Amino acid sequence: MDRFDYHDGVLHCEEVNLEDVAAEYGTPTYVYSRDTFRTHLADLTAAFAELDPLVCYAVKTCGNLHLLHELGQAGAGADVVSGGELHRALTAGIPAERIVFAGVGKSEDELREAVTAGIGCVNVESESELELLDRVAAGAGRTVRAAIRVNPDVEGHGTPQKTTTGTRGSKFGVDLERVPGLFARAIALSHVRLVGLHMHLGSPIYSPEPYVRALTRLLDLLAKLNADGHEIELINIGGGFAADYETGLAPGWDAYAAAIVPLLKPFVANGGRVVTEPGRSIAANAGVLLTRVRYLKDAGGHRVAVVDAGMTNMIRAAFYDSFHFMWPVRPAGALVPPSRSEHPRLAGLHRYDVAGPICESSDYLARDRALPSLAEGDLICLFAAGAYGMAMASQYNSSLRPAEVLVEGADSRLIRRRDTYADLVEAELALPGTRF
Numbered sequence: 001m002d003r004f005d006y007h008d009g010v011l012h013c014e015e016v017n018l019e020d021v022a023a024e025y026g027t028p029t030y031v032y033s034r035d036t037f038r039t040h041l042a043d044l045t046a047a048f049a050e051l052d053p054l055v056c057y058a059v060k061t062c063g064n065l066h067l068l069h070e071l072g073q074a075g076a077g078a079d080v081v082s083g084g085e086l087h088r089a090l091t092a093g094i095p096a097e098r099i100v101f102a103g104v105g106k107s108e109d110e111l112r113e114a115v116t117a118g119i120g121c122v123n124v125e126s127e128s129e130l131e132l133l134d135r136v137a138a139g140a141g142r143t144v145r146a147a148i149r150v151n152p153d154v155e156g157h158g159t160p161q162k163t164t165t166g167t168r169g170s171k172f173g174v175d176l177e178r179v180p181g182l183f184a185r186a187i188a189l190s191h192v193r194l195v196g197l198h199m200h201l202g203s204p205i206y207s208p209e210p211y212v213r214a215l216t217r218l219l220d221l222l223a224k225l226n227a228d229g230h231e232i233e234l235i236n237i238g239g240g241f242a243a244d245y246e247t248g249l250a251p252g253w254d255a256y257a258a259a260i261v262p263l264l265k266p267f268v269a270n271g272g273r274v275v276t277e278p279g280r281s282i283a284a285n286a287g288v289l290l291t292r293v294r295y296l297k298d299a300g301g302h303r304v305a306v307v308d309a310g311m312t313n314m315i316r317a318a319f320y321d322s323f324h325f326m327w328p329v330r331p332a333g334a335l336v337p338p339s340r341s342e343h344p345r346l347a348g349l350h351r352y353d354v355a356g357p358i359c360e361s362s363d364y365l366a367r368d369r370a371l372p373s374l375a376e377g378d379l380i381c382l383f384a385a386g387a388y389g390m391a392m393a394s395q396y397n398s399s400l401r402p403a404e405v406l407v408e409g410a411d412s413r414l415i416r417r418r419d420t421y422a423d424l425v426e427a428e429l430a431l432p433g434t435r436f
């Protein structure tokens with residue numbers, strides 16, 4: 001359940017009026033509900049309770065330190081994919097042993113940082129990485145726990161091609177049939193303890209069925225590895241649980257758990273540990289993006305609303321053609337939608353292209369979208385923006401990355417200030433003879 005709702009015709013996050021947030025912090029601004037983050041983590045953990053999993057939140061989804069700290073305090077670990085994300089997770093106070101590290105192209109420095117920090121598990125994605133990890137760990141005088149990220153050759157369900165990771169030929173992971181060879185090789189490695197199997201099929205996956213197919217293959221592999229004398233202590237099932245972008249389209253965590261838990265119960269009963277790496281399903285509906293209409297214009301018979309948030313602030317529609325429900329914060333005629341999917345039935349709507357200010361023809365947040373009548377200056381809320389929103393923001397066009405605000409009950413606080421012009425140039429070297 002998310003906590004974004006209309007009261008007296010105005011959208012609120014928990015008890016905070018979003019017009020007040022926009023007035024105080026400006027737009028575009030990401031607004032997160034602390035309660036939603038925590039509730040999502042608790043609900044997911046409860047759904048998988050029989051496996052007592054370690055939930056490693058995927059930092060790439062939405063990695064503000066304050067949010068990581070909240071999740072860490074609530075018991076989550078972190079899934080990281082770079083030295084930068086490792087730095088974030090550790091800075092936010094997430095204990096190293098609860099951190100897992102995936103990624104096809106980890107550098108030697110990144111591996112050293114992970115080993116030195118003493119993270120829980122490195123998810124190795126190639127033969128060469130396994131060898132390098134052993135050398136790095138030996139150099140640091142440490143022993144590191146590792147898993148092999150397996151490519152089970154299973155497609156997602158409703159998963160875009162661009163975000164599919166577990167099919168044959170993908171750059172991610174190691175082909176199933178090559179995995180026994182890596183375990184055999186690891187016996188001779190003195191500083192890597194190869195103890196786990198990892199998979200991540202893609203994102204989002206709108207059905208439990210691909211998990212079942214992939215885990216069945218992983219468990220067959222596990223039996224073979226056991227028969228070869230290898231002990232597997234850990235199975236990491238990755239992330240990919242869908243978020244509710246349009247009411248009713250995403251399965252709940254209970255539906256995923258009902259299919260996955262029975263498969264992994266025997267493994268857990270034998271002392272095995274299960275890890276999961278959810279990102280989107282925790283963060284998406286815990287955050288929204290507030291944007292203001294700058295101009296209304298007619299373009300070839302289309303109503304165009306030019307808003308102050310562009311693809312640099314939220315790239316998902318431009319990059320993946322993703323659908324994000326949007327609605328005015330104070331809709332004209334008090335047209336509050338009964339649900340995200342039922343809004344087209346409301347009378348009195350108009351169709352708008354909602355465009356950003358960036359100099360790219362793909363810079364639209366939505367095309368031909370039915371909305372209540374808009375006026376210049378109106379505030380619009382883009383829902384389910386907490387995942388891969390701010391995390392994918394860029395400074396293209398020297399665009400300032402948005403502010404981030406965290407709401408807790410009736411309080412709101414800034415957890416990241418908006419970029420400034422100084423931020424845009426601070427990493428660039430001063431021009432000779434100038435202060436810049």
Ligand SMILES: Cc1ncc(COP(=O)(O)O)c(C=O)c1O
Nearest residue numbers: 058200203239240277278279280
């Ligand atoms: C290795 C890994 N784990 C977890 C995730 C999180 O996925 P999601 O946000 O779909 O839960 C990702 C991103 O797709 C990933 O690459």
Ligand SMILES: N[C@@H](CCCC[NH3+])C(=O)O
Nearest residue numbers: 163203204316320387388
């Ligand atoms: N960034 C993507 C998902 C890819 C996840 C990366 N492993 C999104 O916005 O949906």
